[in-house]
Amino acid sequence: MPVYYSSIKEETLAVRQTCGIFDVSHMGNILIQGEEAQSFCDFMITNSISDKKENQIIYSPLCTPEGGIVDDILVYKFNTRKLLLIVNASNKGKDFKWLNDHSSGFQVSLEDQSDRFSLLAVQGPESSSILKKNLALDLDDLDYYTFKKTGANPDCLISRTGYTGERGYELLVENSLAVPLWEKILKSSGCVPCGLGARDILRLEAAFPLYGQELSFTINPFESNLSRFVRLEKDNFLGKTALMKFKENHKNTRIGFTMVLNKIARQDSLIYAEDDQKEIGWVSSGTFSFNLGKSIGMGFINKNEIKSEIFQIKISDKFYRAQKVKMPFIKSNVKE
Amino acid sequence: MEIKDSLLYTPSHEWLKKENGSGIVGITDYAQNQLGDIVFIEMPEVGKTYAKGESFGSIESVKAVSDLYAPVDFEVVQVNDTLSSSPELVNKDPYGQGWMLKIKIKDDSQVNQLLKSEDYKKSISS
Numbered sequence: 001m002p003v004y005y006s007s008i009k010e011e012t013l014a015v016r017q018t019c020g021i022f023d024v025s026h027m028g029n030i031l032i033q034g035e036e037a038q039s040f041c042d043f044m045i046t047n048s049i050s051d052k053k054e055n056q057i058i059y060s061p062l063c064t065p066e067g068g069i070v071d072d073i074l075v076y077k078f079n080t081r082k083l084l085l086i087v088n089a090s091n092k093g094k095d096f097k098w099l100n101d102h103s104s105g106f107q108v109s110l111e112d113q114s115d116r117f118s119l120l121a122v123q124g125p126e127s128s129s130i131l132k133k134n135l136a137l138d139l140d141d142l143d144y145y146t147f148k149k150t151g152a153n154p155d156c157l158i159s160r161t162g163y164t165g166e167r168g169y170e171l172l173v174e175n176s177l178a179v180p181l182w183e184k185i186l187k188s189s190g191c192v193p194c195g196l197g198a199r200d201i202l203r204l205e206a207a208f209p210l211y212g213q214e215l216s217f218t219i220n221p222f223e224s225n226l227s228r229f230v231r232l233e234k235d236n237f238l239g240k241t242a243l244m245k246f247k248e249n250h251k252n253t254r255i256g257f258t259m260v261l262n263k264i265a266r267q268d269s270l271i272y273a274e275d276d277q278k279e280i281g282w283v284s285s286g287t288f289s290f291n292l293g294k295s296i297g298m299g300f301i302n303k304n305e306i307k308s309e310i311f312q313i314k315i316s317d318k319f320y321r322a323q324k325v326k327m328p329f330i331k332s333n334v335k336e
Numbered sequence: 337m338e339i340k341d342s343l344l345y346t347p348s349h350e351w352l353k354k355e356n357g358s359g360i361v362g363i364t365d366y367a368q369n370q371l372g373d374i375v376f377i378e379m380p381e382v383g384k385t386y387a388k389g390e391s392f393g394s395i396e397s398v399k400a401v402s403d404l405y406a407p408v409d410f411e412v413v414q415v416n417d418t419l420s421s422s423p424e425l426v427n428k429d430p431y432g433q434g435w436m437l438k439i440k441i442k443d444d445s446q447v448n449q450l451l452k453s454e455d456y457k458k459s460i461s462s
Contacts (some may be wrong), residue, residue: 008398009373009424197372197398262376262420264396288375288398295375315403 001026004195009290011198015164016291016330019124020194021185024163025178027119028092030085030099038080043106043237044099045075046221046230053078055161057145060229061221063239067246068217069224071095072209074161076147084157086119086172087108088211102238117155118178122185123168123194123202125333128203130134130188131158131169131236135181139169144335161197165206165332201287204296207256213267213284214254214298220246223300225254225327252281252300256327257311259295263320264288265313271299272312281287281304283313289329296329297322338365339461340431344407344447345456351431354408354447361407361437363395366460368430371397374423379436384409388446391436395426407450409442 002012014020032041041049047060062070071091076084087095096112098273103110122131127154128139135150137158142148147159153174153271162168173181185191187188196276200210209215214224220231220243262285271281301311311321345353351365353360368374376396386392386406393404416435421427426434441447451459 002398004372007373201398262378262396264375264398264401288374288396 001199002195003197005193008195008197011064011192012201012290013192015124015194015198015202016190017125017129018162019122019126019191020198021182021191022121022123022194022199023118023178023182024121024199025118025175025237026089027265028087028089029093029117029119029172029244030087030092030096031111031113031217031289032083032085032099032108033111034081034106036107037083039076039101040106040108041075041083042234043325044102045073045239046239046243047075048231048234049075049077049083052071052077052081052114054084055146055148057147058163059145061215062098063221063225063243064217065239065242067218067220067239067242069211069215069219069221070098070217072103072211072215072226076157076159079287091211101152113155116175117172118172118175120173120178120182121162121164121168121183122171122191123162123164123166125164125167125336126190127168127193130185134188146250159175163206163208164202165208165328165334166202167332167333167336172196190199198290201289204287204298205289205291205328205330207298209254210285210300219252219300221248222246223252223254251302253303254284254298254327255281255301256298256325256329257313257322258325258329259313260299260321260323262295264295265297265299265315265322266318270302270314271322272314273305274308274310274312274321277312277319278305280311291330298327337369338431339457340390341453343355343431344384344450344452345459346405346407346420346450347459349460350405350407352447352450354413357414357441357444358441359408359410359441360388360435361410361432361439362435363404363426366440367373367402368427368434371395373397374426377380377423377426377436379414379415379419382412382415385409385442386398395423404436407445410437413436413440414438433439
């Protein structure tokens with residue numbers, strides 16, 4: 001996936017206004033099958049899959065026993081004996097080993113299918129009309145965070161998911177079908193190929209966390225504002241004891257900000273209090289939002305040090321003012 | 337990648353158009369293309385002076401922020417104020433509407449040390 005095809009700006013605007021297509025085949029996918037596939041999955045994730053119906057999808061962190069985050073993933077539920085995990089590219093090897101290392105005692109088999117499948121994300125307000133027109137797909141019954149089969153192969157799927165905050169779909173297909181599919185979708189005017197640059201801005205405008213920036217072994221889900229994906233009432237799962245403590249007591253919280261002056265605050269810049277210049281946190285992601293015409297970012301601040309909506313960020317030895325704002329930065333249109 | 341024969345260049349990708357004792361400064365087509373969509377440009381104030389090689393401002397895209405370096409010793413005579421509201425002009429027209437400064441050249445002998453178009457072309461293709 002290149003950083004951009006035409007321009008980061010044009011691609012970012014296209015997804016909010018019409019439609020963009022992303023080749024996200026670098027993402028990993030791991031199949032869990034067997035008698036205890038569902039109970040194994042529920043033991044590994046912090047969210048709950050057993051109370052979901054077939055063809056539903058959930059988002060969940062995968063946590064260590066200490067409550068740190070191994071990865072954030074999507075779980076596709078075919079049925080109680082077959083589940084598919086979509087995982088971050090940079091974590092796929094680590095995740096597969098993590099799952100394998102914890103699978104003894106469960107009747108499950110795990111398969112890393114990452115090398116066999118490609119994933120195309122079609123995102124934007126016109127994504128459904130473009131897919132209907134070019135692929136003759138019936139999408140009317142496909143609700144947000146559900147999936148269904150496309151075509152003859154039972155493992156080729158379309159899901160109403162994405163990483164942009166816009167209405168959109170993701171198509172999981174065998175590698176040999178990916179290029180023809182990409183070309184078929186792009187036949188329509190109004191759909192533009194988009195790269196990593198646009199993907200990062202769009203997910204940041206939607207305030208979606210990115211592993212390695214808003215999520216890591218040293219950040220727990222409560223610090224990253226993911227409490228709604230942690231189901232502490234579940235019987236037993238990896239990290240439960242630690243997470244119960246973190247729920248009551250965690251040090252930092254994820255915040256969104258816009259810069260007062262024309263400057264981008266980039267990852268790892270330090271955040272200081274407005275008045276006494278005490279260090280209170282760090283920037284996890286920062287960019288320029290072409291849709292808002294503003295420099296935006298996310299970061300982590302010590303909860304006890306939030307005394308003002310204004311703070312300062314140090315960028316190459318100078319202090320710049322930033323304003324704390326509500327997330328997401330743009331209204332979510334995923335269900336529209 | 338456009339390189340104009342009528343301009344002089346620095347290895348850090350600024351261009352200088354010389355007009356008697358004064359000049360116009362901007363960044364090259366190659367530089368704007370490397371940066372991608374430019375979102376912010378920090379320009380100096382009129383009247384300030386800079387020594388050759390000194391940073392006179394900065395230019396920021398989604399990908400990176402870069403310093404802008406003085407091609408020769410100069411005093412700022414005029415700043416292209418349009419760039420603060422329309423930084424994309426540097427992407428669209430780096431040698432025209434995307435010009436940055438009009439300057440008074442302090443030391444004419446430094447002009448001869450700048451790269452000619454052929455040499456600049458070699459420096460970016462190597």
